[in-house]
Structures are given as structure tokens and as C-alpha cells.
Amino acid sequence: MTPKLNTKNNMVTQPIDAMAGCFKQQVPKHLTHVLDALYPKALKATNKMLKNRNRKSSADYPEIPCVVSKSLIAKYQRNKKCKESHNLSIVICGDKGKQVKLEGKGVRIPALFKKEVIPIIFPWQITGYILQAEFFKRDGKWLMSICCNRLKDKVIDYNGVVGVDRNSVGNVAVMADIQTGKVFKLGISPAPTKKAMRGRRANLQSAGKFNLLAKIKRKQSRRMTYENHKASKTIVDYAALHRRAIVLEELSNVRSKGSKIKKYTEKNQWAYAQLGTFIEYKAALRGVPIIYINPAYTSQRCSRCGSIHKPNGKRFRCLTCGHVEHRDANAAFNIGRQGAGVIRASSSDVLSVASLGLNGNPYAEKKDLQHAF
Secondary structure (H helix, E strand, O other), rough: OEEEOOOOOOEEEEOEEEEEEEEEEEHHHHHHHHHHHHHHHHHHHHHHHHHHOOOHHHHHHOOOOHHHHHHHHHHOOOOOOOOOOOOOOOEEEEEOOOOOEEEEOOEHHHHHHHOOOOOOOOOOOOEEEEEEEEEEOOOOOOEEEEEEEEEEOOOOOOOOEEEEEEEOOOOOOOEHHHHHHOEEOOOOHHHHHHHHHHHHHHHHHHHHOOHHHHHHHHHHHHHHHHHHHHHHHHHHHHHHHHEEEEEEOOOOOOOOOOOOHHHHHHHHOOOHHHHHHHHHHHHOOOOOOOOOOOOOOOOOOOOOOOEEEEOOOOOOOOOOOOOOOEEEHHHHHHHHHHHHHHHHHOOEEEHHHHHHOOOOOOOOOOHHHHOOO
């Protein structure tokens, strides 16, 4: 059971035992004829929905089942950015087990397949109802995506922490294990990638090639998501294997009014929040706790003696003790040690996630962090 963080007052509130997860599998061949017959009707109805968005009732589309029309209205008609659909997905809302029923080792969808049961091998232990079933055709094959609540792993009893520094210049993230001294540089360097994309977008916009501009934006978004998924998976896998808690900087206010690094973060445009979200949900599923700390001076503080000096580019040299290290690695060690300090301040017992969870004071005073060094 992982406590849920209430970000307003930084308190641990209600526990959550499950998270939504999706997986896909191929639809049995003897049922594909139903989807082949339904698809052109659903596509025609969807085009009507997009042309006349005032027709919001399922009764306006009698050519398709009511449960299908309601889902298409929610997925396509209410999406103001959607102008037309080429690869339509047929969505069935679970409706608390009424429309997508769990039966034996499979699911039954009465609106489409009557009494036919689709055999399914669930990749994890599920709880509750099937939330949604979605059918789509790729390379001539009908696939089905099932969304359901999966039980989370039990929270691990960790024996250390890893600090994670999220970057826009250099690697996507740098992780440091303060127990072993290992440093992991994860992902590509965002700055050159974003700079190249900005140049291409500017040229396309000047030329009025807006279709290509939208294509470049989608490509950039997919690349960003892919890199963040890779980095977050590596971080959580390492933490789960070596029984470590993950320490992150609280970056929710870096773009707020008055922030010293607002212009810098807006210029690099890397998805800090997305990477943080990916780490959060992957960690929750694996039972790995997360601790948030104040990001102030993590890049300027020496990870050896704790004194503060401004780094020169990606090279950090402490003028007090002479320690020289990569700036991001130095920041990752600082983040990890600051998180370890939060743990020591929270409990004098053996480190336990049950009492800590997603806790910590990310805005602790500077003097309160000295014990972390």
C-alpha cells in the first residue's frame, strides 16, 4: 500500500492499492467479421459527429450500437482538436462490468459479440472491473486493447537511496547511488535535439507548410516520450533490484512567476513533468518509494564538503576542498544525500516505506539540510 501525496500541504493522505494499466492482444479470427461489418458504420457515424458537434446523443446514430456511439462521442466528438479520423478505434466503456464482463478466463462484450467469450491471458493480477476495451486494425489484423486496474507490488523495505537529476543540457537524467558511488547517465542530450527541431519548425512555419509542421511536432513529442520512458524504466528497475528509494527534485514551480530559472526551462522545453510522472507510476507499480526535496543549490553545492560554488559549464570544482566532478553527477549525489537526510529526520528506526511513502519536506530550510553531508 503506497501512500498518496497531497501536494497542497505535502501530507500523506489516502492509500492507493491499484493503478490502471493497458495491454493488447489479437482478436480471434472467428470474431473479426463482426468488427469488419461494424467499422464502416462507425467511421461514417464519427464523420457525422465531427461535422455536427451539436448532435451529442447516441440516439442520433442508430446505425451503430448505443454503447459504441457513446464512446465515439467521448473520444472523437468532444475532442476539439480532432477534425477527421483515418484510423478509427472502436471503444467500449466497461460501465462497471455491464458492457465488458469478466467471465472465466476471458471477457464477454454483449453489444458486439453476444455470448461469445474472448479468451485473454492477463499479464498481471487485476482487481475490480474492466475499465475499457478498444478495437483497432493494424496491418490487416484486428487488435484489442484492454484497460483494467492492476494490483501494485508491496512496498519494498529499502536500504538506501538513489538521487536523480533531470536535465535539459547533457543527458535526460543522471542517477547516482550514494551507497556505492555509481553514476548512470541516461538518455540523449535534449538540447541539440530540441534546437534542431525548433529550427525545422521555424522554417516550415515561414514557408506556410503547416501539415509538415504538425508532423514534426508529433515526431518530436514521440521522441521525447520514448526517451523519458527509457530513462524512467532504467531508474525504477535499478531501484527495485537494489532496494533503493528514489529521490527527485520538486520541480513543479520551476516555471512559475518569479522563478529564477523560468526563462531557461522555457527555452529548453524538455518534459520534466512527463519524466517525473513516468518515474512515479512505474515506481508505484514496483513498490518503490519516492522522496521529493528542495532543488535549491543542488547543482552548486559540493557533494563532498557541502560548500556552495557556481559550476563552470558541466564541470564542477569546489574551491573549498578541491573536489572536481561532472556537474550533473555532483547534483545527483546532492539530491540523494538530501533525500537520505529527510529519511533520517523522519524516523530513527530502520528505514521503512510504510511510514515514509511519498513524503519529505521539499522546501526545508537550508540549515536543515546540513546533516545530509
